Every structure is written in structure tokens, then in C-alpha cells.
Amino acid sequence: MDPVRNPFAPGAGTPPPELAGRDELRERVRIAIDRIRLGRPAKSVLMVGLRGVGKTVLLDQMCDDAKATGIQAIRLEAPEGRSLPAMLAPQLRVALLQMSRVEKAKELAERGLRALAGFARALKVKFGDIEVGLDLEPEAGLADNGDLEQDLPALLEAAGEAAKEADTAAVLFVDELQYVPEEQLAVLIAALHRCAQRRVPITMVGAGLPQLRGLTGRAKSYAERLFDFPEVGPLGAADARRAIVKPILDEEAAIEDPAVDRIIAETRGYPYFLQEWGKHAWEAAKHSPITLTDVEAASRAAVAALDGSFFRVRFDRLTPFEKRYLRAMADLGPGPHRSGNIADRLGRKVTALAPTRNQLIAKGMIWSPAHGDTAFTVPLFDEFLKRSMPGDDWRQ
Numbered sequence: 001m002d003p004v005r006n007p008f009a010p011g012a013g014t015p016p017p018e019l020a021g022r023d024e025l026r027e028r029v030r031i032a033i034d035r036i037r038l039g040r041p042a043k044s045v046l047m048v049g050l051r052g053v054g055k056t057v058l059l060d061q062m063c064d065d066a067k068a069t070g071i072q073a074i075r076l077e078a079p080e081g082r083s084l085p086a087m088l089a090p091q092l093r094v095a096l097l098q099m100s101r102v103e104k105a106k107e108l109a110e111r112g113l114r115a116l117a118g119f120a121r122a123l124k125v126k127f128g129d130i131e132v133g134l135d136l137e138p139e140a141g142l143a144d145n146g147d148l149e150q151d152l153p154a155l156l157e158a159a160g161e162a163a164k165e166a167d168t169a170a171v172l173f174v175d176e177l178q179y180v181p182e183e184q185l186a187v188l189i190a191a192l193h194r195c196a197q198r199r200v201p202i203t204m205v206g207a208g209l210p211q212l213r214g215l216t217g218r219a220k221s222y223a224e225r226l227f228d229f230p231e232v233g234p235l236g237a238a239d240a241r242r243a244i245v246k247p248i249l250d251e252e253a254a255i256e257d258p259a260v261d262r263i264i265a266e267t268r269g270y271p272y273f274l275q276e277w278g279k280h281a282w283e284a285a286k287h288s289p290i291t292l293t294d295v296e297a298a299s300r301a302a303v304a305a306l307d308g309s310f311f312r313v314r315f316d317r318l319t320p321f322e323k324r325y326l327r328a329m330a331d332l333g334p335g336p337h338r339s340g341n342i343a344d345r346l347g348r349k350v351t352a353l354a355p356t357r358n359q360l361i362a363k364g365m366i367w368s369p370a371h372g373d374t375a376f377t378v379p380l381f382d383e384f385l386k387r388s389m390p391g392d393d394w395r396q
């Protein structure tokens, strides 16, 4: 069928043609933000889920939803290996500049910009990666101690006060939150906690890998009083069907039921895979409606596409021994697996493998659903590893 009209959109952070199955979560976040805007208490959400389940596109959608109602949205992505202040400062500056254009909030937004100037200048020694334009001179004593634990709460509070004066709320939408170093995450949570106690309308909506839940709990035990941790997972059958059928109907084409059933079975409802299968099924079909035979042909192409992109980009970031560790896990099946069993497969001691395991957790490849358990963060990664590392060589 016409490739120009192909509606499907596999890709990291690429908005899907139909954002299926996430309405409830969107509504929950909308309510929380609106409550915070009114100075009412509300738990915000940190969404957790495996790779490719649609956390980024959902966060983007929530960010757009918020902006549409006049919320001061601040969209951030925690980069691997950079500091929280470095990530936060430039975006917070943009938000404060925007608020400073609202007449009644001008004064407090400018105070926020002075706080930011003090913050950036004082913390530059500790966090050399802070790069931010300074619009106003710092105000002595305002967020300028050079200690993140004192300065971040002061800065966020100043931003929140400006938002309040502008009759809105400031909301940080932060993706890949698991990459924020634990001690910095602890400070961020504490700062948001203080703002919440003072009813200052600033909050965070976050997304990250499943280890985020444990990470925040360790960072601050009261994190669970501030946030819920809804899971973003594969789509149920009805939503997965909708994700495939609706975009096709919107293009005035059709797909037969057995074809859809096969796509759902092959993808297990994982959003990234649904997009990949949808795209290749469309390509395989000569004309509408798309049939089961088309999907069978598409499956080979979809697997090859995933192997070359979604799985490959993750695989290429691994050291040879990390690959072997994961291959040993794959040998045991989809998981989760006990550390002892993985070690047995490699003929090593659990303690000797601990650094590798920690490294893989830091890279976001695996996580620990329970003490001593290890699971993949990438759906169907076990099958990929068996395809790309066949045979027994990895055991040596």
C-alpha cells in the first residue's frame, strides 16, 4: 500500500498515530496538577516501565495537556552522566523568563531569575557542567550558598511563588529520571516536599525505568507520600487492537481480524513493537485489507528492523563481558532470574559478577525486581540475544 500514507511510527519518543490505553493516567495527572495549582495537596506521579512501552510519548502528551491549560511546563530529560543542576538551570530560566512577561508575576519571576543566577554561580564550582545565561544579578542570600541541599529548595520555591502569582503551577516533566544520581535525586525530592508542605504550586511528573521506584525510596523514604508510581506497561488486547486498527481506518484502509490477532500475539502488546509490526504489515500488503499472510511476511521484516535498531543500539553500548552476562540470563529464559543461577551459567561466583551486574543496572539494561533477582529492562531482549549470540561461545 502507499508508503507515503503509512501511519505507523516506530522510534524513540516518536508520537504514535493513536496513543492507546493511556487516558486514565493522563486524567490522573491532569487532576493532580490542577489541584496543585489551586494550592490543594495531591500526589504527583512517577511513571515506571520497560524500554519502548511509551513513557516518553506519554510524558510529552501530558506536558502538552498541561500547557494547553496554561500550566508552566518545564520539560527535561536526565542525561546519563550529567548533573541535575546542569539539566535544570537552562529550562528553568526559560520558564522564569516566560513568567516574567506576565505583568502581575513579573516581580516574583525576576526574583526567581536572581535566585537562578545565585544558584548557578555558587554551584558552578561543584557542578562544572552548569551552562546557563544569567539575566539578572544574584540577590545575596538567595539560593547562593553553594550547597545543593539548601539552594535547590530555595530556587524551586522562588519559581513556584512566581507561578502562583501568575495563577498557574510550574511542573517539571522529567524523563529518564533513573539517570539522576541518587544523592541529587534525594535533594530534588526533599525540595519538592518542602514546596508541597508550603503549598507552593510546583511539582514534578516523571518517567523512568522500573528501578526508579527503589531508587527514590532509598533516596527519601517519604517519596511514596509525594508520588505514586503507576506502571506503564504493554497494552491489553483491546488497546493494542485500537493502536493498530484506528490508524489504518483513519487512512481509509482496513485490516482483517486474524491479521490483528497475529500482530497482538507477536508483539505481546508492547507499543514499540506494535508500531514496528503495523509499519511492516502496511508495507507488505499490496492492497487493503491487510491480511494474515501480509502480517506473516511482515513479521520477518519487523524482527529484522528491531534487531537493527531498537535492540542493536542497546547491545552496542555493552562491553564483551556484559554481553556474556546478559546472554547467560537469556539462556535461562525471559526472567527474572536469581543471581546464583546466572553465575552458574558462566561458571563464576556471584560476588565476582557483582560489578558487572551493577554496571548493567547503571546502564539501564537490567533491574532488580526483588533482592537477588535480575530482569531485563528491554522486552523480548532474551530472544534477541539468542539470535545475535547463537551457539555456545559466550560460555568461555
Ligand SMILES: Nc1ncnc2c1ncn2[C@@H]1O[C@H](COP(=O)(O)OP(=O)(O)OP(=O)(O)O)[C@@H](O)[C@H]1O
Binding pocket: 009, 010, 011, 012, 013, 014, 015, 016, 017, 018, 019, 020, 021, 022, 049, 050, 051, 052, 053, 054, 055, 056, 057, 058, 243, 271, 272, 273, 274, 275
Ligand atoms: N499508547 C501507545 N499506543 C501506541 N503506540 C505507542 C503508545 N505509546 C508509545 N507508542 C509507540 O511506542 C514507541 C516507543 O515509545 P517511547 O519512546 O515513548 O517509549 P519509552 O518507554 O520512552 O522507551 P525508552 O525507555 O526506550 O525511552 C514509539 O514508536 C511510540 O510511537
Ligand SMILES: [Mg+2]
Binding pocket: 012, 013, 055, 056, 057, 175
Ligand atoms: Mg523514553
